[in-house]
Amino acid sequence: MQNKKELHDSKIRFTKPRDEILTVLKEAKTPISLQDIRCKIDESIDLSTIYRTLDLFEKHGIVHKIVYLETGTSVYEYDRHLHVHHLICIECRKIVNVEECPLGDYENRIALETGYQIVRHQLELYGICPECRKSAT
Ligand SMILES: [Zn+2]
Ligand SMILES: [Zn+2]
Known part of the structure; x- marks a missing residue:
């Protein structure tokens, strides 16, 4: 699905950072960390924007946050159902x-x-x- 339509359907305003972050999440075959997301998007997008965006996506069920207790790492996975x-x-x-x-x-x-x-x-x-x-x- 197109990012624009997908965000619109979730009543999330379409912005360039959100578009880029969503694309990275969709392209990742396995869950991806915030740091890894940062490496793959425009460097002008700061960490707090990424964090807020992931938080927003999580609230709308677009992504799931997973915490691996054993390694102490948090990762995000696009919900492919x-x-x-x-x-x-x-x-x-x-x-x-x-x-x-x-x-x-x-x-x-x-x-x-x-x-x-x-x-x-x-x-x-x-x-x-x-x-x-x-x-x-
Ligand atoms: Zn290994
Ligand atoms: Zn199972």
């Missing part, structure tokens, strides 16, 4: 998408047992990627 999990390298912090979800049956069982309607879950896998394993030996 796909259910994926992430595998994070604790050495280089590279992120890989894992499209397989093992939790369907588990969710159903917990819902039945507790009477809750389960709305979402989050699962992150942490490890050391093949490149980091190689350089450690």
